[in-house]
Amino acid sequence: MITVTDTIRQIILETPFLEDGLADGIINLSALARQMKPRIERELLKPTSESAILMALKRMLPDIRLSKKVVETFNKDLSDITVRSGLCEYTFVKSATILEKRQQLMQTLRDRQDYFVTFTQGIHEITTILNSSLKPRITEIFAGEEQVSHLDDLAAITLQLTREMVHTPGIHYNILKQLAWQRINVIEVVSTYTEFNIILEKKQIDRSFKLLFRYLHRT
Known part of the structure; x- marks a missing residue:
C-alpha cells in the first residue's frame, strides 16, 4: 500500500534539487506540502491533509540531511582532480569487424602510456574518446565502418575516487x-572502478574545473 511518505519520496527523487533545498533548510515546508497535496492525492486515490504531508516531510528531514552529510564527508577525500584537453570522440555502429579494429588500434598504442583512450560498447554502438592526435589512425583503422558521430574540441576532468566512495x-x-546548476553541458561520463571522467566541450573546461575545485575544497 502506497503511503504519503512513499509518494513524497518519489517526488523528491524526480526533483533532485528539491532534496538539496530540504537538506539546507531553505524550503518552506508548509508551502511545499500545499504544492504536493494534489499530486499525493492522485497517487493515493484518496484525500489527505496538508498537515499529514507536513508531518511526513518533517520525519524525512533527518535522513535527507544525514545522506547529504555522508556524501560531503566523502567528497573531502576527492583531492585528486586533473584536466586533459585535446580530445575527440567517435561513435560507430557495432559490427562484426569493429571489435577487431578496436584491438588493432590498442595494439598500435601498447608502448604508449601517455594517451587518453576510452571505449564504451553499447548494444548497437561503440564509442571511443581519445587524443585528437590519434585521428589519422582512427580514420585509417576504422575505414569502412559506419560512423554515427564525430566530436572535436573536447576535454576531460578526471576525479580519483576512493574504494569507499564507489559504494556510497x-x-x-x-x-x-x-x-548542472550552472547549465554546463556534459558530453559523456566515462568511469573505471576508481576513476570518474567527465567529458566536456573545451570551451567549458576552465569554468567547470573552477566550479568543481571550489566544491571539493570548500571548508
Missing part, C-alpha cells in the same frame, strides 16, 4: 549537480 550513493550525482 550520491557521489556521482553531487559532482554532476555542480555543473
